[in-house]
Amino acid sequence: MGTPDRRFSFRGRSYPVQDGETVLSALARERLPLLHRSIQYHRPQGPFCGIGHCTGCLVRVNGRPNVRACRYEPNAGDSVTTENAWPSAGFDVGATIGFLTPGGVDSLHGLRRPAFATSLFQRMVRRLAGTGKPPTEAAARALVAPALEHTTDVLVIGAGAAGRAVVAALIARGVRPLVLERVARPPPLAGADLLSGTSAVFLPSPVPIGDRRFTLLAFREPAQGIRVLARSVVIATGSYDASLLFDGNDRPGVLTADAAFALAPPPRRPPFRRAVVVGGGHRSAQFLEAYGDHVEAVVAPGEIRPEVVRVANEHAVLLYPRSLLLAARGRRYVRSVRLRARGGGVETHVACDAVVLAHRRIPHAQLFFQAGAAMRWRVGVAAYGPTVAPNGATSVPGLFAVGSAAGPTPSEADHAETVADAVLQGTSAPAPVPNAAPEETPTELLGYYRELLRTPGHRRWIACPCVDVLLSEVEKASRAGYRGIEVMKRYTSLGTGICQGRYCLPDALLVLSLLEGRPPTDVGYITQRPPVVPTPLAALAALPTSPATEVIP
């Protein structure tokens, strides 16, 4: 496994790295490292999402800022450093900002006076803002790669289980699809063109170009621009483990189940010894099956399902059903959690070294929004997903959805065959799409948050970890009459950071629904702006530009 002399440097030490390992997995052999401080208050942030969306593992690599340590596979001799922290991420002087401003910094109303100090304030704030130092020219030049243009009949986005099943069915019908997969090293797919380490970032509403309807922009790590022209597109982007609001919800040691599976795929030992798992459903059971020996307790907003109880009992795991998770405590790393039974009750402290979120999986639905597909509110996860027909068709002709990105879909073994047939038949007529989804049980979370927002001390909680928006700022703006998620985003900057709202928005919709006294669907939704994954300018710059005279529709 790997050449023994492949090493990268970090904090003056050199670390060995094996094939397929990322910076984060190399650093997280014992426990999760503390790599990053939050942008405004310099709170310690830990690796959280593990799948390349959040700010928790941003590092500087060879002069390039904000590199996701969870996705970057280091080369020999790479220089990895922490950003936005001085002298180190473990002890950061910048954290005094947080202590000095217990109510948060009000950048909308504050620092206006005295007038003669305006430019001084501005210089100071600019110096403090911004995540890393700007990139070096050498870092940019190292990213330059020739762009890739690909024309295909069928494009499949996502090579997870659902995507692979459709790909297999298409191959069996004599089609060679192009498959994009975000993971760096997926299993091979004979009979298809597979691009790994590739993120689809922009799928605009289709405009016919010859007989190819769809144009997709994508990029392959680190910065190869890709443009695909396709007749049909199957989206199989899957779903992800959501965040949850509590005190310290992005502190080192708090992570999603996605992150645990990505960092330490079983049987590798996970970077924690006794975790508290949040969630009483299927994902929680999956997690216990994989890491049960390293789990201390299961906490669930609602009931804990029998499949979880069964595995939990095998590993002597404590169960806390219908409980509020109030706080993750510890000086820097998580040392314990504070819980309280819902509906009142005494507080409990559970010692732990990790909090793993496995309570809610949300579809990666951004591309459906962009392509103009009809969306529906899914009460089970309290999130939007595409409206999908039994054969996988969305409301956009030629655009199909499978797997958990599509929501609960027919589970018959031949579903992939049905979808493949529909893809090959083509869908020339935009037919209204019947809702094929089975009924879902409404989420517990609305009631959970109703109770949580009454607990004292919730005002200092972080509503948006990427840009350090406090829950109190959201409540204050709501009281001042700024209603709806679109206005709230602009007023507080919530959802405008690196993850583009992927983690804060699902909770913010519920909180706003409670604050405004109207259903989440009336709170609105933030436009899914391209690119859906942050994309290097170098990758986009390498793509051919259209003629300057071409009118853009």
Added chain:
Amino acid sequence: MTFARASYRTVVVGAGIVGLFTAYHLARAGGGPVLVVDRGFLSSGSSGRNGGGVRQQWETRATVRLAREAVQAYRHFGREFGFNIWFRQTGYLFLAENEAELARLRSVHELVASEGLDSRVLDADGVARLVDGIAPGAAIGGTYLASDGTLYPFPAVWGVYEAARSLGVEIAFGVDALGVSVENGRVAGLVTSKGPVATPTVVNAAGGWSGDFSRRSGLEVPNVATRHEILATESTKPFLDPMVVRVSDGLYFSQSMRGEIIGGLSLPHRPGTAAGQGSSPAFLTAMARALVDLIPRLGALEVLRAWSGFYDDTPDGFPVIGEDPRLPGFVHGNGFGGHGFMLAPATSKRIALAALGQSTDLDPAQFSPARFLGSTRPATTERLQLG
């Protein structure tokens, strides 16, 4: 009942920065009760979609003077409105790639300097000192005015919104203005998607939709909505102070207070509001190419998001301010060609005066709606419609 009253002294269509400022000035001048209606939510139009640039370098004296007044107003915005708009006077830098462009910028410089502003003409070295990491040979020179700058548009909107409301202005969102009702040859009311209201005066401050609204009201106008796209990168520590604008292709960008590079580029979009405020692959690739060619190290920055908004363009590049001679009571406050935000504190005072039936100091040959009704060509044009 959607509206608090059945009739108003003035109804303003559009709750962007121009409409809100106008309503604020009307209320201050005792011109109430005032109603503002908007088809979307607060900041859903161009006031929430622009790059925040505020400059005084223009090709005509009239625009330079309005811009200078607007800069003074934005400097004192925090004191008057209680919101910090982070107006940062770190300059506007126009880049020339050839002698013809530089000659054009020189004439702008002479006009701007004659108005007492400290404009400077720079050579390639002067440009390189202001733009860290610019590619050699990317510009032969340019002009720079240090008192130009950038602001954060949202708090400016919040500030005027709250100030107008505290003066009793009523502001209704999600209300589409369908046209005016006319009695005895003059405006008698506004027809909306939420019902009619009576008013003798309607102000069209609908930004990109103002051409649509005039036409819905039976008035043929030359306003054309053109979509302009913009993007923002991830944020880094500061390395760029001025707003940079390239004359040849309208590339503009600056680094925000938060450290993002925010900017756009002029591309030929299909005119009209029908296509909506979306983004295109053509823009993302062209903009990325332009930025990376100009400052190679930007290639290692990541784009976080892209969006677009409408410019409300007129044939001569001047806004349209004043009562429409064809329909008494219909007052224009539009046609700002993508520069409504930067001029709003100055122009909205004149729009409010026009709505009150008073005269303004604006030259009718340049600003009044009547100038498009004759067959003569406009005497002057404002062509520095960039950034």
